[in-house]
Amino acid sequence: MKSYQFRDAFIRYTLLLTAIMFVLYGSLIFIYNNQVNTEIKETSEQNLKDLKVDIQSKESINKGRYYIIQSKGHIENHSKLSYATISKILERMKNSKSYKYEGTSGIFYIIKDRMDQKTIYSITDVSDYEETKDLLYNLMLFLMLFTLLFIVGAAYYLAIKPIRAYEEMLRSHQTFLQNTTHEMKTPIASVSLGIDYIKALEPNLTDKSLQSISKMKQEIQYIQSLISKTLNISSKIDRVAVNIIPILDYTIEQFENLFQMKIERNYDASIIYTVNEDDIKQIMTILLDNAIKHNCQLVDIRVKAMIKEQHLILEVIDNGIGIQQDQIPFIFDRYYRGNTGIEGSGLGLDILKLIIKQYNGTIEVQSEQYKQTKFILTL
Known part of the structure; x- marks a missing residue:
């Protein structure tokens, strides 16, 4: 749009x-x-x-x-x-x-x-x-000049009206998000305390159980950080130079464990870039979730990451059903769902676009039906 x-x-x-x-x-x-x-x-x-x-x-x-x-x-x-x-x-x-x-x-x-x-x-x-x-011409000239001033004011009012309506809608939307996320803080904090309580009561847990509990704790912390960002929506995002590879690996492993599948990875040897860690997690979560949700579990997914001309390049490629060419311009629109038969809100790619915009980055989509879909992100 x-x-x-x-x-x-x-x-x-x-x-x-x-x-x-x-x-x-x-x-x-x-x-x-x-x-x-x-x-x-x-x-x-x-x-x-x-x-x-x-x-x-x-x-x-x-x-x-x-x-x-x-x-x-x-x-x-x-x-x-x-x-x-x-x-x-x-x-x-x-x-x-x-x-x-x-x-x-x-x-x-x-x-x-x-x-x-x-x-x-x-x-x-x-x-x-x-x-x-x-006399008539002079009168008409005066009236035209007066009318022209009125026209400028009327045009400004008509042009600014949608912006004011949008700003009001945005304020309402932000208030709703902040109220909702604020109410989520207490139950999520309770779940986090419950995990700590389990670890304290069960000192003889197996390594695999401890590993699962540790991952659950990390995911809860990730959700808490997202809630914090929403509650402080106007605050500046902290960005530091980090190694991207462990963040990508962690997010990919969550999907591999959840869906019992293997995702191919192709990274540069070392990728150090100034970003917010949660943004990278959210980007990969949205792209991997879409790649799996819109295809069958037999789909092959590849993730590429590299530094090129001082920019971070992330690619997510799948060999699934693809996207029709006439739908590609609309997939980043809020609430747009190309396949209404699949459960979803239509918000994921819109959120992805907003994150990329914060980095002044770009998103390119290449798709050929029943062969391949590739998302190329440049930060």
Whole structure:
């Protein structure tokens, strides 16, 4: 399962909300701009009609109305525009029926029509319309900047929400683990005292019995150390330079005795590495338990250990049923169980991944069904 990336989520939410903002405000500006332009055009066309009626009826034309009449090269200017400006406008309107002129005297929308061998240009002052549009654009720009600040806050909230939920779940999970392990301390301590009591009451135990009791005591101490680590989950793990081989041998022997099988070992002559002993025991316990649990007891298991380029390399290989290629990416997910017919919680490999992560190490899985499965750990 891919880990949650706050930065990617924050950017994704910001871009999504910003896109929605631009679509919303862009649509409003587009609609309003079209309405204003339509109103300008309708007003100009109506002014042209009124002007043509007034000219045909030879009535006096309102002095506030601007227009130009062009006839056989002669130009009548009934506007506040200069003749030089009018000449430029007429030149540009040779192949066009409308033109918007912006100058120091204002903004004008000009349309033309023919009447009695004359060309009439109706000039409508649209400065108020354009000022209204500019006011809208400035208002929209202010609102967009304000909305953008809101979007950043909303994107941060949406991106951080899963992290806070995860942190709360993690706190609950840690509290549950600590409460559970704390309750386990007393019965395990009682078992440890009971073993000591047996040794004290039975001084004539055989060597084999003493050896079994000693191993039981070691396992109880190992469980007690795991409980201690859980109760002090935030504390720094003690790591010292140790010889890895006796730790591997001890863990392997426990499985050999329990399952009455032989596990092949292939180590370097001496392997000294800085680790926590309990971590090595837990790593091997998880890997050997999986190799046996997911295969029959006739499976052959090999354990390799070496130092390569100042890193500890551990390999556990079995010739069992293997893992399907499409399942390999998911086997380290918490509670994932590739084979639901086998008893288990689906936590082992997830715990293994967390241990390896503490050492900034890597895990590689190579598997071919019904031939071989190999776990390669680099610490």
